[in-house]
Structures are given as C-alpha cells and as structure tokens.
Amino acid sequence: MTVALTQAVVEIERHVSAFGWDQPARLYALVDTAALIRSEPQLAKDLGLAAEEGASTLTPIEQDEIPAETPVDEFLAGIAWPEPVAGCALVLERLMLPPAAEAEMPATGSDEEIAAWVAARPDKQEVRIAVGVLRDGTRESVVRLRDKDSDLEVLSGADLVPGLAEALQATFA
Template identity: 65%
Template sequence: MSNIESGGAPLAANPLTQAVLEIDDYASGLGWDQPARLFALVDTDRLRVQEPGLADELGLAEQTAGALTPIEQDELPAGTPLDEFLATIAWPEVVSGCALTVERLMLPPSAEQAMPEGLDEDALGQWVAAHPERQEVRMTVAVLRDGTRESAVRLRAKDAATEVLTGAALVPGLAEALSATFEE
C-alpha cells in the first residue's frame, strides 16, 4: 500500500485515522465490486525492529511515533457471513488493532418507511438493491485493542479521496464486531 501522503488522500490527525485512510486509498485503487478485506494493524516501529526484512519489503521509512502499518490478511472465506467469520478470529499480542473494508448498499432513512414488512434477508437484499435511492458505499472500520475506533465511508457516487467521511461512530455495529476479535 502507498502512504497516505503519496496517495493524495488528506493527512490524518492520528495514527488510527491515517491507517483507515491508507486502507481506504488502497481499496479505492482496486476499484469497486471487491470482496471484504481484513487487515491486521501493527505498530510500525515494532515491525521495523522485529521484522526488518518485511519492513523493507513494505517500504516503511521512519514514521511518526505510534504509526500503524496495515497488513492485509488472507482472503475471507466465500459464503461465510461476515459476523460468523469475525467470531472465529483471535489476534496475537503483536497485533495492535484490526480493520475491515467492505462494500454495502445503503438507503436514506426516509426509505425505511416504505420498506415492506416480513421480508427475509434475501428478499430484503433484493428490495434494497432495486430501490431507486440506494447508494453503494465502501466502509473501512478499524479498532485498536484499547477500544479506540475509526471509520471511513466512501460513496461510489462521490468516489474521491476528498469526499471520504471519517469518524469514530459511523459504523458502530461493525466496530463492535471487530472489537470482539480482541476479547478473550
């Protein structure tokens, strides 16, 4: 992945926000209609000391203290619901946090009033996909072991680094599921 500074995305105020924007920039470079991607977040200084070869391979130069390096994990298993997959993860101590990027369809709150009742999950998905006000979004959510959270949301209709919305509470359900991967 390229660094935020070289990728043209805005500079971030803290290491977790910077990692989230770096992952969003990386995912953006892959295009849309991609599978979910999981990342371990490791302390960059610690990585350089413990794995200098990997740090060199990743092109990690001296960073700001506390910088985090996202390391993409193996592809998520096809056909397994995301919540079930996340429930199987346990991170080693060397991992400071984790992040997930996933694409979804979203509707504005006004569309909830028109939602038919009694739809099963498949029928609801079809209804949302056919709704004229649907928006395709890519969400990148990251959590640290201490509970710190950050998210980035990018609309396909406004696919530019300057249009990415960030905030700690944008995708609370996914942040909770990621936090649970650090619980013993």
C-alpha cells in the same frame, strides 16, 4: 494512537479504492510500526518501512481473503488476534439507504429478501466502508459513495458504522 488509526484507515480505503469498485471484503491486521521494525527487521525492510517512519504509526497487513460465501459477521466471529496486533480494519462494499427508508423496511423476511428489497430501492447508495479499531476501543470509519467517487467526497468519523466497529472490536475479546 487515534491519529495513527485514522491515517491507517484512510490509507487502507485509498489502497482498495485504487482497484476500483466491486471488490471483495478485505481484512487487515494493524501493527505498531516501531514494534514491527524492532521485532521483524527483514519483514519491515521487505515492506519498505524505515525506522524514522515508526513513531506512532500503524502498518496495515492484509490478511487472507474472506470467503465470499461466508457472511462477514460469521467470519469475524471466528477470528482472534495475537498480542502483537494492535488493531484491525475491514473494508467492504454495501448498499445503504437513507434513514427515512428504515420505516418502510419489511419487518420480516430472509436476509436474501431484505437484500433484494434494498437493491430495488431507487434511493439506495453504493458505498465502500472502511472501519478500523484498536484493542483499547478506539475506532475510525471512512465511507465513500460510489456516485461521488472522489477523495474530496469521503466521509469519516468514529461512529459512522458502529455495528461493524463493535464486531471488529469483538475479535479482541
């Protein structure tokens, strides 16, 4: 299922990318495509899924919008997935700093003050992050830099955003 998760996370990030930048955070349930076709044939038909597509693939199903005023970690803490959901994925945009900037970060301050400090940094990077996890702990991440917005410039790996992967994994606990 690792390959299926990678394919699903890449597909989700590309889907969101088609809408451009400055998008809200989006949450997806990941369901086993073959199981979906068997258990929900009409939904599978509505989604354009064919039986031959179902072998070892995951179908992403976008969930209701995440309220903009709710911090993502608080939102995720209130989620529990039903058993047919094999995994989940989250796409969001953030500002990132190079590792060297961590030494200069203020030790104290509100979230708003820290966000303002990051936003004022000339070395900040705007990124779109897509992270997916499966119930068994498998994870995958895709990161796209806004200033290098091309499918050739997408970074991927299991541990690019470990904190977010752990928060998503906790929705299955």
